Amino acid sequence: MKEIIVHPLPSLTTEVHDIPIPTPADDELIIKVVVAGSNVKDWAHITAQKISVNSGDDVAGTLHAMGSEVAATGEFRIGDRVAGFHKMLEPGGAYAEYAVVPARTAFIIPQRTSFEEAATIPLVTLTAAISLFRRQSLPTPWSPFPPSNTFTPLVIYGASSALGCFAIKLASLSHIHPIIAICGSSKDYVRTLLDDSKGDKIVDYRQGVEVWKEEIRRLLVGQRPPMNALDAISANGTWIPLAQLLTDLSKNSVDPPTHPKLSVVSGAAQYTDEGIPENVDIRYTYVGTVHYGAYKPSMPKQPSDKDEVKADVEFAWVLMRYVGRMLALGKFTGHPCEVIPGGLGGVERGLNQLKAGQAKGKKFVYRIGETIGL
Incomplete structure (x- = not known):
């Protein structure tokens, strides 16, 4: 699969890596990413720490695989529409074809909610x-x-x-x-x-x-x-x-x-x-x-x-289930967003715009299927 590594210095750039699809730990989900969302921390944290990493954490997509503990609960099924918050700065980030999310910070996306809207929700x-x-x-x-x-x-x-x-x-x-x-x-x-x-x-x-x-x-x-x-x-x-x-x-x-x-x-x-x-x-x-x-x-x-x-x-486990329920009932919504074109190829542009303060009143999201070469 392809993932994006974000290099914060001397200026913010991105690089495509080919890596294996991750394997879930017992309490984790592997999500086939449909839409990834950006947050200020995606450039700010790695700049302060001077590290290069797949820094995306907001994920929305379909469930590809799950760990044994998750399967035992019966809460999720392969193919479910799910969104979640990835562990910051760890492998398996959102800027990729597949991402890793702990089950406790994930929720099932109701049919009335788009992947784009769902990707604005978890971290914030x-x-x-x-x-x-x-x-x-x-x-x-x-x-x-x-x-x-x-x-x-x-x-x-x-x-x-x-x-x-x-x-x-x-x-x-x-x-x-x-x-x-x-x-x-x-x-x-x-x-x-x-x-x-x-x-x-x-x-x-x-x-x-x-x-x-x-x-x-x-x-x-x-x-x-x-x-x-x-x-x-x-x-x-x-x-x-x-x-x-x-x-x-x-x-x-x-x-x-x-x-x-x-x-x-x-x-x-x-x-x-x-x-x-x-x-x-x-x-x-x-x-x-x-x-x-x-x-x-x-x-x-x-x-x-x-x-x-x-x-x-x-x-967090309780909150994410509540969020999924309120979305389904129309009592909770995501944030206004702008789709940055190009899928993974648009992450560099989006993060630089975010760094420049150009995301007033909206969040930037990326449709992974738009990535050239996938």
């Missing part, structure tokens, strides 16, 4: 869910707040990013409101995800930091703690004004001040900057915990409770 949905429901202990969509809830504010910075949009979708299923979505020009799609009747609002970050902070303070005056936020960008100090905002909101709430929670998603910072209030609990989301049940020792702002992190593995 897991990242959003781990942030909100594991690191911040907010109620899950399958055990939500009452539908009438309008006093659990959630602030999302970078709300128009794929991660921000999936966080809004999951929070809405959990009846977490009001949602304050901080975004810029790509806000039309975000608007369709919000519920005005629950107090959800869009705030434009282009007004300047002090202006958007004051606008949110006005919107949430008198709200009860806890105060929760997700920084879906986590770059160039975006977490600092968010942390300051959360402290202001908790001090001015109708109940005594609490320790507001802020989730960040980049492991490249330590989050100890001057200006971060001491009472804000910052937690880094490493989505790899759904595969390994642990953080790497050098990672910042990780939970001290190792058992909490270990349970992310089983949480």
